[in-house]
Amino acid sequence: MKSIFVALSVLAYLLFAVVVEAAPDYYSILGINKRANEKEIKTAYRQLSKQYHPDKNSSPEAHDKFVEVGEAYEVLSNKEKRANYDKYGDPEGPQHHGGPGDFFNNMFGGHHGGQHGGQQRGDNSQLNLNLALSDFFQGKDMDFEVEMVNICTDCTGSGSSDGKKIKCKNCNGGGVVMIRRQLAPGFVQTFQSQCDQCQGKGSIVANPCKVCSGSGAKRGKRKYDVHIPAGFPRDGVQTMEGEGDAYPDIIPGDLHIVFKEDLSRSWGYRRVGNNLYRDEVLTAKEALGGGWERHIPYFDEIETEIKLSRNAQQMVRDGEIEVVQGKGMPFHNADGLDDDKHGDLFIQYKIVIPGGSKEAAGHVMRDEL
Numbered sequence: 473m474k475s476i477f478v479a480l481s482v483l484a485y486l487l488f489a490v491v492v493e494a495a496p497d498y499y500s501i502l503g504i505n506k507r508a509n510e511k512e513i514k515t516a517y518r519q520l521s522k523q524y525h526p527d528k529n530s531s532p533e534a535h536d537k538f539v540e541v542g543e544a545y546e547v548l549s550n551k552e553k554r555a556n557y558d559k560y561g562d563p564e565g566p567q568h569h570g571g572p573g574d575f576f577n578n579m580f581g582g583h584h585g586g587q588h589g590g591q592q593r594g595d596n597s598q599l600n601l602n603l604a605l606s607d608f609f610q611g612k613d614m615d616f617e618v619e620m621v622n623i624c625t626d627c628t629g630s631g632s633s634d635g636k637k638i639k640c641k642n643c644n645g646g647g648v649v650m651i652r653r654q655l656a657p658g659f660v661q662t663f664q665s666q667c668d669q670c671q672g673k674g675s676i677v678a679n680p681c682k683v684c685s686g687s688g689a690k691r692g693k694r695k696y697d698v699h700i701p702a703g704f705p706r707d708g709v710q711t712m713e714g715e716g717d718a719y720p721d722i723i724p725g726d727l728h729i730v731f732k733e734d735l736s737r738s739w740g741y742r743r744v745g746n747n748l749y750r751d752e753v754l755t756a757k758e759a760l761g762g763g764w765e766r767h768i769p770y771f772d773e774i775e776t777e778i779k780l781s782r783n784a785q786q787m788v789r790d791g792e793i794e795v796v797q798g799k800g801m802p803f804h805n806a807d808g809l810d811d812d813k814h815g816d817l818f819i820q821y822k823i824v825i826p827g828g829s830k831e832a833a834g835h836v837m838r839d840e841l
């Protein structure tokens with residue numbers, strides 16, 4: 473029985489190990505070791521992205537490599553993501569919050585704050601906002617309401633309906649109680665402890681506030697308006713200092729607003745850093761004969777589409793990549809000022825024939841050649 477159990481745990485461990493190993497090794501993708509500093513990461517990324525850039529190397533393998541290198545850099549160049557990746561094998565951390573669909577989803581407590589000048593600091597809170605890729609592209613002003621714990625406005629946090637206090641009976645007003653504990657027969661330890669009836673204050677509220685049931689705090693809506701500039705990074709964070717949940721006698725923590733990309737509203741684009749990627753499907757007839765035109769939706773408020781086309785007889789290979797320069801994401805400026813710098817857009821053509829596979833399409837093309 474015992475050996476079966478051991479065998480099962482070994483199996484479970486192996487399965488787990490396989491799952492962990494299945495995550496991409498961003499360090500080996502960039503050809504660096506785990507202790508690489510920021511500069512080494514940047515240098516490796518620059519070299520590799522140059523090497524695999526579709527302008528220089530148009531093979532589909534190079535395209536995949538180029539995307540992979542971009543993803544590895546996006547994770548390792550971000551302190552928080554890198555730490556999560558090192559610790560949990562996942563840049564997003566040990567747990568995933570929310571999914572696509574709703575504008576904002578769940579909130580949860582962050583890490584515990586330390587003591588601040590003797591006064592306790594509350595937990596940080598995190599709010600995830602889901603935005604479409606077009607919002608990241610154009611920048612966005614957002615007004616929203618979120619439910620947080622607030623100081624009760626009726627009793628201004630005192631928990632009392634009339635300000636009257638009475639002496640705590642449990643500690644007789646001293647705020648502390650003596651506790652006797654028998655550790656062994658004949659050996660009793662006595663120690664002082666804060667009174668839990670009055671939290672050491674010595675007095676209690678005579679008539680509790682009806683709005684907050686005497687706690688001094690109550691959940692309620694808060695309104696915020698935030699702005700993200702054009703090109704704001706996916707999973708970028710804005711910190712609202714002191715806007716965490718508020719309770720009496722604590723310094724509230726911060727509210728972290730995380731801007732997530734709702735991947736169901738990306739119009740077929742994939743964003744890696746400042747570049748955009750997109751697959752475009754052509755029929756075998758279009759690929760071989762040319763003479764086609766496509767208008768793909770684009771995020772710019774004025775230039776709402778991008779034209780792709782080939783003249784008659786202009787052939788497109790399966791997997792061919794077209795670079796549309798300057799049509800990627802705008803570069804994000806920390807100062808929030810928009811300028812005209814953009815990344816590039818990479819279109820990869822996929823050729824399909826009705827009732828056939830991609831291999832078949834390849835054969836047709838080779839026969840025609």
Ligand SMILES: [Zn+2]
Binds near residue numbers: 643667669
């Ligand atoms: Zn007491």
Ligand SMILES: [Zn+2]
Binds near residue numbers: 624626
């Ligand atoms: Zn109250």
